[in-house]
Amino acid sequence: MIKTFKEIALSLESAPPWQQKYREIMLLGKQLPPMSEILKTDDALVPGCESKVWMYLDFDLEENTLVIVGDSDTRIVKGLLAIVLALYNGLTPEQVMHTNAFAEFERLGLIQHLSPSRGNGIKAMVERIQTMAQQKS
Amino acid sequence: MLDVEKIRAEFPALSQLINEQPLVYLDSAATTQKPLAVITATEQFYARNNANVHRGRHTLSEQATLAYEQARAIVAGFFNIAVSELVWTKGATEAINLVANGLTEQLNIHSTIVISALEHHANIVPWQQLARRTGATLLALPLQPNGRFNTGQCVEFIEQHKPTVLAITHASNALGNITPLEAILHAAKQQNTITLVDGAQAALHLQPDLQQLDCDFYVFSAHKMLGPTGLGGLYGRYDRLNSLSVYQTGGEMIESVTLAKTVFRQAPAKFESGTPNIAAVIAFAHAIKYLKALDTANVYVHEQAIFNYAAKKLQAIDGITIYSDLKSNIGTLSFNYKDEHPYDIATLLDGYGVAVRSGHHCAQPLMQHLGIKGSVRASFAFYNNRQDIDLFIAALQECIALLD
Numbered sequence: 204m205i206k207t208f209k210e211i212a213l214s215l216e217s218a219p220p221w222q223q224k225y226r227e228i229m230l231l232g233k234q235l236p237p238m239s240e241i242l243k244t245d246d247a248l249v250p251g252c253e254s255k256v257w258m259y260l261d262f263d264l265e266e267n268t269l270v271i272v273g274d275s276d277t278r279i280v281k282g283l284l285a286i287v288l289a290l291y292n293g294l295t296p297e298q299v300m301h302t303n304a305f306a307e308f309e310r311l312g313l314i315q316h317l318s319p320s321r322g323n324g325i326k327a328m329v330e331r332i333q334t335m336a337q338q339k340s
Numbered sequence: 341m342l343d344v345e346k347i348r349a350e351f352p353a354l355s356q357l358i359n360e361q362p363l364v365y366l367d368s369a370a371t372t373q374k375p376l377a378v379i380t381a382t383e384q385f386y387a388r389n390n391a392n393v394h395r396g397r398h399t400l401s402e403q404a405t406l407a408y409e410q411a412r413a414i415v416a417g418f419f420n421i422a423v424s425e426l427v428w429t430k431g432a433t434e435a436i437n438l439v440a441n442g443l444t445e446q447l448n449i450h451s452t453i454v455i456s457a458l459e460h461h462a463n464i465v466p467w468q469q470l471a472r473r474t475g476a477t478l479l480a481l482p483l484q485p486n487g488r489f490n491t492g493q494c495v496e497f498i499e500q501h502k503p504t505v506l507a508i509t510h511a512s513n514a515l516g517n518i519t520p521l522e523a524i525l526h527a528a529k530q531q532n533t534i535t536l537v538d539g540a541q542a543a544l545h546l547q548p549d550l551q552q553l554d555c556d557f558y559v560f561s562a563h564k565m566l567g568p569t570g571l572g573g574l575y576g577r578y579d580r581l582n583s584l585s586v587y588q589t590g591g592e593m594i595e596s597v598t599l600a601k602t603v604f605r606q607a608p609a610k611f612e613s614g615t616p617n618i619a620a621v622i623a624f625a626h627a628i629k630y631l632k633a634l635d636t637a638n639v640y641v642h643e644q645a646i647f648n649y650a651a652k653k654l655q656a657i658d659g660i661t662i663y664s665d666l667k668s669n670i671g672t673l674s675f676n677y678k679d680e681h682p683y684d685i686a687t688l689l690d691g692y693g694v695a696v697r698s699g700h701h702c703a704q705p706l707m708q709h710l711g712i713k714g715s716v717r718a719s720f721a722f723y724n725n726r727q728d729i730d731l732f733i734a735a736l737q738e739c740i741a742l743l744d
Contacts, residue, residue: 221359221691222742229684229742253699253714254683276713277681277741279688323683 204235208307209288215311221278224312225279232281235288238274249324249331254280256324262298268293269335273328280323283316286326299336304329342635342642344725350375350630351723361693364731369513369541369672369719370697371563374627378567381626385619388656393618394592405632408618411625413443417576418628419558420549427574427608430618432540433462435559435574436507439536440466445507446534451504454497455535456481457709460513461702464493464537476504481524482704487529487710488665491520495527496600502531504670507711510542513699514717516672517665518542523715525555534580540572545643545670545723547636566631567624571617580605590614596743639722640703646720647671652727657737663715671720674701680743682716688742689716692735 206214214227217253240261249256254277254303268297291299291305308314317326348354353373385407391400409423416423423426429435447453457480464530471478478737479501482493486492495576498506506528508550521537528535536557537550543560549557557580564573576584586593586604590613594602595603604610631639650673651666663674677685686698697717700707 222738225691226742277683279684299581332611 204238206231206289208286209276210288211286212307212311215313228282228286228313229278230254230282231285231289232275232278232283235274235281236272238272242272243274249327252280252324252327254323256328257283258281258328258331262335262339266293266296267295267339269296269299269332269339271332275324275329277323279316280325281324283313283325284328286311286313287332296336296340299332300340342638342722343408344642344723345721347634348375348725352376352379352732354723358693358695359691362731364692364720364728364735365695366720366728366732367695368706368721369516369564369717370726371569372544372566372721373723374568375630377630378623382568382619382622389399392618404618407622408516408616411621414625415573415628418547418632420551421575422578424574424606424608425578425581426656426697427560427576427611428621429572429574429611430570430617431572432538432559433572434562435540435572436462436536437466438574438587439557439559439576439584440470441587442611442731443470443534445585446583447474447476447504451476452501453478453505453507454481454501455505456509457481457483457486457704457705458489458512458517458519459507459703460510460540461704462509462539462540463509463536464705467505469602470741471507473713477697479503481508483709484664485709487515487663487706488517489520489524491523494520494524494743496523498527498533503533505529505534505536507536507538509538509540510546510548510673511670512703512706513541514703514706514715515664515674516541516671516719518546518668518670520668521553521555525553529554540655542670543670544631545640547631550575562620562624562627564629565624568617568620571620571624572609576607578607582610584611586610592616634722643671643722645721646724646726646729648719649726650718650732653729653733654736657733657740659740663710663712666714673718674715675718676712676715677740677743682714684743685716685736685739688739689732689735692731692738694732694735696732 244258247257247259254275256275258273263270273284273290308317351373391404393405413423416426455467471484477617537554537555539558540561544565558575558578560573563569593610593613595605659678682698688694698716
């Protein structure tokens with residue numbers, strides 16, 4: 204069962220010791236539906252990361268929503284990826300443009316993971332999603 | 341015995357809390373922390389003594405020039421070389437680039453450049469580029485599957501290929517392994533090979549006498565030796581150094597300029613164009629003075645004791661694989677836990693205030709050689725104590741519990 208962003212936010216907010224927060228994040232990564240190996244192309248690989256991060260972006264014309272699939276070879280980044288996906292997957296371009304991942308990560312006490320020095324690709328991923336939303340709107 | 345507590349008190353950065361826990365700084369291979377002497381010298385220079393060097397007849401400029409050239413003498417003395425053989429650069433990377441570029445006219449399609457798979461990218465890429473420019477052949481010394489050199493194999497390789505240039509690290513940045521330089525440099529000398537040793541990692545820990553080491557070039561990085569960032573140095577045996585063609589051109593490095601022709605100065609000046617990093621040079625001399633005031637033998641004994649203590653504790657943890665050579669090492673432990681990603685371990689360790697490095701450590705060919713994506717690297721310096729190791733091991737065990 205994939206958690207909604209609201210459920211994720213609730214569980215992270217009620218996980219005060221940082222260890223518990225990371226446990227929760229890694230669990231979210233584990234629950235992420237597997238990404239087909241066919242989709243893990245060079246184009247899907249987010250460049251310049253210490254960890255391997257793939258993101259496949261598509262657009263459902265009928266529903267007018269973004270379809271996002273992703274994976275990572277590290278547990279923490281995969282968990283953070285799951286949060287980004289919960290935030291944006293299935294939203295219309297307009298909804299995506301009104302959803303600020305930075306503000307949400309700030310609220311959840313995870314903003315340091317979006318810093319450029321972490322080099323984990325999450326920031327680049329959010330930017331890719333926003334770019335696609337702008338193109339489709 | 342080294343008074344480590346007294347030493348730690350002189351490194352203000354070490355006494356802070358990170359993520360509400362005492363900082364355990366195990367990333368000295370990336371950059372060392374700075375003693376008060378260096379911090380104060382930097383501040384003093386900008387607050388009181390700031391002036392440009394080698395020009396201007398006013399008092400401040402004279403004083404800055406004097407301090408700047410005294411600093412060169414102090415650092416040259418530390419390495420037991422002549423002041424004319426020390427070139428300031430912006431880092432070890434630039435020092436290697438300076439040599440690799442300066443050798444362009446001396447190499448051709450018959451030349452051979454030998455490096456190793458153990459090198460930092462900074463001691464690989466400039467040589468690849470040199471090979472591309474000149475048509476020279478680039479080869480790598482044989483490295484055993486465990487990432488260590490077999491001295492006999494290396495000597496044989498050098499005798500067989502008779503390299504024009506040999507560039508090799510003094511100690512691996514990723515593993516800490518010390519290169520058996522003596523035999524390798526001796527073999528290279530027999531072939532009249534131009535030798536460059538990358539001392540970025542080793543210089544602080546091994547404090548080499550460069551006359552004794554007998555290489556043609558040696559590069560180091562100030563910030564990995566308690567000094568400021570943005571400064572490095574190149575030692576060059578004078579005739580070899582002076583025979584390099586100029587790297588960057590501009591002011592300071594010229595004898596005379598007409599619109600038609602420029603006459604360059606002799607080394608080291610001809611490689612130091614533009615205004616140098618004066619404050620860093622002066623502060624670095626304070627780092628070297630600080631280091632020299634410590635008892636070198638005791639520093640080494642303490643570093644080795646900390647390293648061995650950490651290695652023993654780390655080995656005792658089930659599922660840990662250590663890649664570093666534990667017998668001949670400057671104090672770096674490179675490891676993985678089962679098939680966990682180093683990124684996860686380093687991120688979780690940070691939660692406990694433990695600073696380590698994770699990833700390929702700018703040594704991708706070595707990682708490929710070892711068949712791993714990367715590793716966690718804990719690197720020590722003389723200001724680390726046993727408590728650092730105990731906190732690190734305890735934190736690592738907690739991280740493992742979180743991951744398992």
